[in-house]
Amino acid sequence: TTPLTHDSAIIIVGGAGTIGSSTALHLCRRGYKDITLLDIYGFPSDYSTYGPSQSAGASDINKIIGTSNSGTRGEISEMTMDMWRNDPVFKNYYHEVGELSAASQPEHIADLRKSYEAKSSNRIKSKDLRWLGNRQEILAHCPHLANGLLDGWQGIWNEKAGWGAANDAVDSVGRELRKFGVKMVFGQAGMFDRPLIDEATTRCIGVITKDGRKHHADRVVMATGAWSPGLIDLAGQCVSKCWIVAHLELSEEEARRYKSIPVVYNEEVGFCFEPRFIRNHEPGKDRWIIKLCDEFPGYTRFMETTPFGAEEPIEVSVPRSHSAHPTDTVPEEGRRRLRRVVEVMLPEFKEREFVKSYMCWCTDTADAEWLFCQHPSYPGLYLATGDSGHSFVTLPSAGSQVVDLLEGKASAERMRRWAWRPGQGDSEGTGRGGIAPKDLNDLDGWAHGDDERAE
Template sequence: MEFEKSILIIGNGTFGISTAFHLAKRGYLNITCIDKHSYPSIDSAGYDLNKIIRTEYDEPLYAEMALEAIQAWRDPLFKDVFHETGWLVTTCGEPEASEHLRQSYENLKNSNGISGIEFVETPEDLIRHVPQLKHAQDLSTWKGLWNKQAGWAHAHDAMKVLGDEAKKLGVKFISGPDGTMTNLQVSDGKLAGINVASGKTHTADQYILCTGANSPALLPELGHHLWSKCWTLAHIELTEEEAAEYKNMPVVDNHELGFFFEPDAKSRWIKICNATQGYQFRTGVGPDGKSYSVPRYASDHPEEGIPKEAEDAIRKFIDNLLPQFSGRPLLGAAICWCTDSADSHWLISRHDKYPELLLATGDSGHGFKFLPTIGSYIADALEGKEKGVKKEWQLRDRPWKRDVTRPGDVVKDLRDVGMGVREMPAQNCKSET
């Protein structure tokens, strides 16, 4: 029977956990997830304190999917991890970012999703929606969108919730050397299994690769389709009185500076992410001799922090928006890895040589908000259903273009900028937008 076929999912991150959950809900009885780490994987972009949940997209496909996803976030399953605080997304006037916001609004309007959304163009309007911005140095050039139907999710806990549900439904999770994929086992030109660090080979009827930024390292043939990049973050700690002022604050995002969230209820840490095109680590070499970027995970280099220039950018953010906290220590500074496709569309497609292998990667920095729903699309792709087999997601050569939601046009290499020393263990990744 179809539901008795074995399925092996590689990766315990956003795509992998969601896919396992949705396949199990459909009645599949033999699902196994493997990863170097137990779920949620510490190397996953979703292993995070908080991530933005929003609906604005200049691409109609994702605008509709985001409206669907936010409804799913309201399910009681996520009542303790989803916080619909609203968010304010702005620019200081960068033309492409301004056009992106205008087009995003139009897409929501066309999908009847603009309830609670309005343009904001004056400091008074900004502060009306986010009173905590009264401390900011200068908001005179800020313009953007206020979205009431948005907020943030406790990312690590949300993935843990969904992983636990998948486990209850019979999904098996394997970690450690037995779960650490090293390469494909190929015999007579056919995929015969997944080799792991312990020396074992896992076999299944169907395989799904959900390995995010590590995808090009595991399958070098993807090196020219995907570009693995990392972003930087740090935290400041508030007193109990300060934390009370920022409690339930909407997410604030500025295209040129970065974004921040309300403080964590337990640690009283505010997480701050500076705005950047990201960093690469171009040390992989493909079959064609060309280099590609591979992740330098914090789990393998726990002593490393973030580049000095990123620390300076985060301090600039604090000086502008949170000046009363200027000079405070930056805690838990870390890098977090995602992988971009050329056009920011995901890669959800059968491998061109091995039809038993479904690729589900290329998050392009906007995957986590779909945690409750993305697995249903990947499950449909596995089953060959129209909803999951979209032309935008197919494995093909795509022209590379710049993501206008990220400022600048240069992606520096970590080897050129250097890594700082981590003062405290990092718990979080950069929140996606």
């Protein structure tokens, strides 16, 4: 490829998502001047023009923010947390309410204990952590769980964790990118169709969007999250899956009582957050919302498709996004698991109907490490995906790693971990050490309406 300079034209596909917007931010901060974002949807403040995006994994009212132990995300977690606390782009969107990470089954408690000990051996992280060995110790930090079903619960209390206002934080990145003069092409005009390849050299020299337009570039970064394996043949390295989310509405009085509760995560049940006041475009529709998710291996949605690079149709798990299908909900069995989260963690609301439930998509690698690498057959085409369901927390920092890769500054060890590594697909398991996921095609109760929109 041509040498990378501060004047090189760089296209980021999926540029309004977590890894894409983060990459653009770090490119700008390192002095790159010619950056274009392509995305089907824009940043949250663009929604009035481009229709509410609930496609991006980042499109959410809150996500857990805390230190990680695993792989690159663990290694950069000090930088990540420092940016959430201090960087002007992020600091207003981080709420350090603490996090309980608990379990009740002995093997899960043993895993948590191992993780606690690993983190405790780190001088910086250890002072913020405590092991909570019984109900009383848990209630000392999470008094709102007093009526919860906590039999056998033990776990880690992390004082220096909490949640990020996901949509607002991504929007803040978008505003910063506009100040730097980043070009943005959203809507159908920003929808990736295929890379533009120079036939003589097989070099990637840009992108062709769905409207047929050619966008030329010196480097193309594919940060298309769960859509990546359906767009480019990734040789089975990433398997996209959805997880499910529900919203409970609270009255103002109820919200006041639950305000500032810590994030509670139990890997056998799910997790929930403090209530958030959500402003609605329609007058009188502002509401207090508690978001909750269950924990399970995720759902795939396999179908025949022909991503770029595949010679014939192949079976790929492809997202069906909430933006394109806004009346979709969740499978009936998933709804039951979400009800269980309420029963266990928020029993006061066990009779209350959800005001919303939907699916949110990620793409898992077998080892849960990122797939950040140059495509082996198309120089100039870079992959920045494989979020493995834990990458929102790295909104401030993931892009620094992608830019290190582009600049050839990433360490050999990281490049090895992020490398193109076919044959290690995730379809047999979950990439998270669990059982194989079910496929949405085999489940009822989630697909509604005939309201196909953008995708």
